[in-house]
Amino acid sequence: MLTVVLMGLLFFLPWLWADSPEEEAPALPGQTEKEEAEASSTVYDSAKMLKVLIDGELTEMDMETYLQGVVRAEMPASFEEEALKAQAVAARTYTLYKMEGGGSANHPEADACDDINCCKAYKSAEEAAASWGVSSAVYEAKIRQAVAETDGEVVLYEGHPVLAVFHSSSAGATRNVEDVWQQSLPYLRSVASPEGADAVPNYYSKASFTLTEFKEIFIAQYPTASLSGTPSNWFSNIHQDVNGAVESLQVGGITVTGGEMRSLLGLRSANFTISFTDDTVEFSVTGYGHGVGMSQYGANVMAQEGKTYKEILTYYYTGTTVGLYEE
Ligand SMILES: [Zn+2]
DSSP states (O other), X not given: OHHHHHHHHHHHHHHHHHHSOGXXXXXXXXXXXXXXXXXXXXXXXXXXXXXEEETTEEEEEEHHHHXXXXXXXXXXXXXXXXXXXXXXXXXXHHHHHHHHTTOOTTOTTOSEEXXXXXXXXXXXXXXXXXXXXXXXXXXXXXXXXXXHTTTTEEEEETTEEOOOOEESBOSSBOOOGGGTSXXXXXXXXXXXXXXXXXXXXXXXXXXXXXXXXXXXXXXXXXXXXXXXXXXXXXXXXXXXXXXXXXXXXXXXXXXXXXXXXXXXXXXXXXXXXXXXXXXXXXXXXXXXXXXXXXXXXXXXXXXXXXXXXXXHHHHHSTTOEEEEOBO
């Protein structure tokens, strides 16, 4: 099937080009870099229009306005300017990556939405000002500067925007993407991350459940699980990576991933240990988020150490560069 398509292209394209001015031909593999540069042009934020679902309402705005809203919502505005810039570039990259891939099946009518389980959070200047209080003028200026000073810039791997996922804080290191989701990507690799309990609020957290509560929650999701006897027998075959993230474990005979346990129990991350008393089961959790890609608190620590947003981004996204987005 692919061969047929390729053969078709081989016959069709030269004929197509014969009628088109050369400089308007799309950039294709096989063209020289010079020809590609002539065929494409940088897309700056003010020229890129997006349709965004905000509170369920379709709103049209440019990329600059959208990214300001995302950075306000996704990263504390008290963070270092270079961390905020890294966040702006990551959010721009993520959005363009999704758009290049055809957008989200959840909302074919919109390029992005404000649901954190689907796209990125979004906060208007008014909403943010209400929560920032006396700092709002300073914070708003920092956010706008982070977006404006990175205008049009994205994280690139082999010339394309990457799946620039990020999370709040890591437990010593970020995670390989295939250990969290199925797909392996060369630029989402585990790297050491510098943030710890001194830099991150609630870096260590605990979640406790009575035995009855835990049974009810788990059996509602996995009805065939066998949870009887003492809780120390409920959990077995716990596989953790070198940094303590739970890859998989058995609960009442059912194999689940650390990520599944995290979402089922509302844990802050999949990096946890389990302990028991006679009537409770307790999860001791490190870090916050899925652990893949850029750590936001790690980015802030790196910025405090004098790293630039480009150094932060190319550190967390392995083998990438930061450059202007061309269309
Ligand atoms: Zn969405």
